[in-house]
Amino acid sequence: MAVATYRDALNQALKEEMQRDDRVFLMGEEVGVYQGAYKVSKGLLQEFGEMRVVDTPITELGFAGIGVGAAMVGLRPVIEFMTWNFALLAIDQVVNAAAKLLYMSGGQFPIPIVFRGPNGAALQLSAQHSQAFDAWLAHIPGLKVVSPGTPADAKGLLKSAIRDDNPVVFFEGEMLYNTKGDVPDGEYLTPIGQADLKREGDHCTIVTYGKSVLLAMQAADQLAKDGIRVDVVDLRTVRPMDVNAISASVRKTNRAVVLEEGWEVCGVGAQVADLIQRECFDDLDAPVLRVHQADVPMPYARNLERAAKPDVPKTIAAVRKVMYLEER
Amino acid sequence: MAQAKARRKTEAGSLSDDTTAAERHGLLRSMLLQRRFEERCAEAYALGKIGGFCHLYIGQEAVGAGAIAAIRSDDYIITTYRDHGQALARGMSPRSIMAELFGRADGCARGKGGSMHLFDRSLNFLGGHGIVGGHVPLAAGIGFAIKYRGGDQVCLCFMGESVVNTGAFHEALNMASLWKLPVVFLIENNRYGMGTALERASSIHDIYLRAASYDMPRAFVDGQDVLAVRTATLEAVRRARSESVPTLLEVRTYRFMGHSMSDAVAGTYRSKAELEEYMKRDPIMVLRMAMQDAGEIDDPGMARLDEEVKAIVQDAWDFADASPEPPLESLFEDVLVETTT
Numbered sequence: 099m100a101v102a103t104y105r106d107a108l109n110q111a112l113k114e115e116m117q118r119d120d121r122v123f124l125m126g127e128e129v130g131v132y133q134g135a136y137k138v139s140k141g142l143l144q145e146f147g148e149m150r151v152v153d154t155p156i157t158e159l160g161f162a163g164i165g166v167g168a169a170m171v172g173l174r175p176v177i178e179f180m181t182w183n184f185a186l187l188a189i190d191q192v193v194n195a196a197a198k199l200l201y202m203s204g205g206q207f208p209i210p211i212v213f214r215g216p217n218g219a220a221l222q223l224s225a226q227h228s229q230a231f232d233a234w235l236a237h238i239p240g241l242k243v244v245s246p247g248t249p250a251d252a253k254g255l256l257k258s259a260i261r262d263d264n265p266v267v268f269f270e271g272e273m274l275y276n277t278k279g280d281v282p283d284g285e286y287l288t289p290i291g292q293a294d295l296k297r298e299g300d301h302c303t304i305v306t307y308g309k310s311v312l313l314a315m316q317a318a319d320q321l322a323k324d325g326i327r328v329d330v331v332d333l334r335t336v337r338p339m340d341v342n343a344i345s346a347s348v349r350k351t352n353r354a355v356v357l358e359e360g361w362e363v364c365g366v367g368a369q370v371a372d373l374i375q376r377e378c379f380d381d382l383d384a385p386v387l388r389v390h391q392a393d394v395p396m397p398y399a400r401n402l403e404r405a406a407k408p409d410v411p412k413t414i415a416a417v418r419k420v421m422y423l424e425e426r
Numbered sequence: 427m428a429q430a431k432a433r434r435k436t437e438a439g440s441l442s443d444d445t446t447a448a449e450r451h452g453l454l455r456s457m458l459l460q461r462r463f464e465e466r467c468a469e470a471y472a473l474g475k476i477g478g479f480c481h482l483y484i485g486q487e488a489v490g491a492g493a494i495a496a497i498r499s500d501d502y503i504i505t506t507y508r509d510h511g512q513a514l515a516r517g518m519s520p521r522s523i524m525a526e527l528f529g530r531a532d533g534c535a536r537g538k539g540g541s542m543h544l545f546d547r548s549l550n551f552l553g554g555h556g557i558v559g560g561h562v563p564l565a566a567g568i569g570f571a572i573k574y575r576g577g578d579q580v581c582l583c584f585m586g587e588s589v590v591n592t593g594a595f596h597e598a599l600n601m602a603s604l605w606k607l608p609v610v611f612l613i614e615n616n617r618y619g620m621g622t623a624l625e626r627a628s629s630i631h632d633i634y635l636r637a638a639s640y641d642m643p644r645a646f647v648d649g650q651d652v653l654a655v656r657t658a659t660l661e662a663v664r665r666a667r668s669e670s671v672p673t674l675l676e677v678r679t680y681r682f683m684g685h686s687m688s689d690a691v692a693g694t695y696r697s698k699a700e701l702e703e704y705m706k707r708d709p710i711m712v713l714r715m716a717m718q719d720a721g722e723i724d725d726p727g728m729a730r731l732d733e734e735v736k737a738i739v740q741d742a743w744d745f746a747d748a749s750p751e752p753p754l755e756s757l758f759e760d761v762l763v764e765t766t767t
Contacts, residue, residue, distance in 0.1 A: 160597025167567020
């Protein structure tokens, strides 16, 4: 166990899996010579060569499809999108090809592929570079959707995603790459589909995942100063969702707030709230509240961007509200 | 099919290629099987036994038969939603195809894919794909995997001419040429993307010239002459296999039916006169006439062949009709695969 950044944890996962299985290759823009737009692939070209660390032209639709084709005939591609905003150009290959081929071939063609890259907002990148697409992709049967919030989970989930025989959408975050945490050395696998109770409390549940885990943990620290103890359920995987972890926590706390980066309408939080009302209706002491991005394209100006994003004060306010405490 | 009339009007093809008489007989049989199979598909569609979209290949049989005759059994094929003919030419079981079209449990995709999505892993038949252009990057990816493993297979990718206006086509061909991937991009130019004529959709009418943008070898060939299609594909396959260089091969053909079973054969976007003109070069008749001139087949021989393939198609129909509907529990199967690693 050593302290490492989220970026290095991903790098370790890629490196270890490429050493373990020569069918695994990394493809995307700037992954090789440039060493990765966010340096996640640093050193991989030197170790594995240009057949396995493949720089592409700027052509998301094309190289995503190349990945799916290679997966059809037995390779295990890791396709890096410089951001998920650009992956919209490739969405046909993710949704119409990767997610469908197993089913519409009657089980003949599994597609073991990982589509990964940063998702959601960084800082002042404005509307086209600041979007969270978790809900879009989580909507699609045939995909698994993973969104780790800590370095250890980033490593363990990426290794599991690469070994998975299904298409896995893997969401990272520009603002997460430099965060640090304990990361187990060597073989360390985090199961896909399993949430993690990141903090224990009995007053309220915060259900969250990905970058928002950091906000939830900060909010929990501040709430603790007022004697409010919250469970932080880190989903880690958005699809398939760990229903048992959510309901076990809500049955204990009787209150829930769902915190996500994306927009409100048809968001992941809507799915979580629905699960809670179905599974825990008699346990609830308050309506489930949601914290999310404002229902606008992301603005550029610093103050407007701050107002649009979910944050710690908004999360605290939501927890206090479901506990019927006055806002402070 | 009014064979006698067609025979009078059809110009015989040439037998000057390197096929043997037995191979020519095999190509004739392959095309005839495709034709008879799809005539029954139209009938089954009218009877409601086949649902959804059903795109027939009638008129284009020489393309599938000729091109697939030019590759090895370990090579890969990927194609569009107009996939019945190529699946049959590859040797997929007519029973499993018809059962798939009927939406039955014994279909090649267990009733999950239908007409547009025929797959057979054992024959490296990687499917019928339903999004125009979407499968062209997949073909490049299959070529990438061949090169990655150091194999000498090739990927044969069929597509319609309307694909050339999609971004996916451009992106895939650029990378295939840049990285020298062993792929044959075969365009079946049947003149119409649904109801829109090539000239109304593409700024370049000689489609194969598009390859110049990617510094890629290119050629065009008469798609009604199965032997010419085979010869042209052989050259592209040789280049892919021995030099790992992709080719854009434009095969000029014509569909005798509507875009799918849902539209009229002629009328709004093409005239009956145009259709009849093209039907004079029925690919089956072109080969048959040439073989007849060379004394390789006569009328009784043709009749026997026709009876043979009709019996195969009837057997496929009967098999499909008797096959059960997929069990309801299969609804949730094959969404994801259990990971064992």
